[in-house]
Amino acid sequence: MGNIQAGIDYKMHPDVVPKPDHKSNWDPNYGFSSKREEKVMIATEEELHSAKISLQDRDYCAHKLLDYRKCYRENFPWIMNCGHEKHTYLNCEYDDSTNSEFICLIQLCLSS
């Protein structure tokens, strides 16, 4: 999915192509006419800690994960009833991942 193209781009233009494991150096509002919307963390640290959510899952969709875990625990073993919560959580994860930078440059091009 563009792995080799990304590598070639990075080797050819290391000053503009960001490294995948580094933070972007660009101004987050660069190229936007107005300010971008900020992501809001809804679940609190205490909630996540008491629910024993693992560290890599404490992202901007963690409140939906909490809902899903709660439903799972209440409905077990009839976990089919939590399909809605699971779907909501996974959709949120997908949107969050496409909102991470670089992939969404495509979306930006399409929308403009």
Added chain:
Amino acid sequence: MALLKPDLLFSITRRSIGSSQVLGAYWNKDWKPGPYPRTEEERVAAAKKYGLMKEEYIPIPDDGDGAGDYPQFKPYSVQGRDPHYPWDFPEYRRNFNETMHENFNMYTEEKWNVEMKPRWPMRYMLAAFLTVMGGTYYLATIGKYSAFLPVMPKHLPAPGVTHYKYQQNQN
């Protein structure tokens, strides 16, 4: 019962078991070595006890780490001995009544081979190791960003860090 002739029985017992030190030991304390031999007579008696000749019997030095009158000799490994010889105990390549090294359990077949001759000299092997490992490290270093998924790291909330969506504010 022709096999169990008295002289055959006698020769078997006399040669293998009857003349050995094994029958003199009954319990583990009987296997303990005696005290370090001081006089010539004690040395001769100890050599006879371990089935060695007087000239080749050298006790382990009594420097506080010794083992009484137990004989000291150059260690040999089980791996270094002839595998085709009909040993009495093929798993240890050892004959019955043969005096064992003090640390024999260090030199069994799956452990240390003191007589090992490396196929290549040590510095050749070190150079080969460093070449392969260094070459691999070099290749991994120059190829680190040669292909990667074009995605930035996942946004995880942290104090003092602001992450943005790709939607603009409507106001």
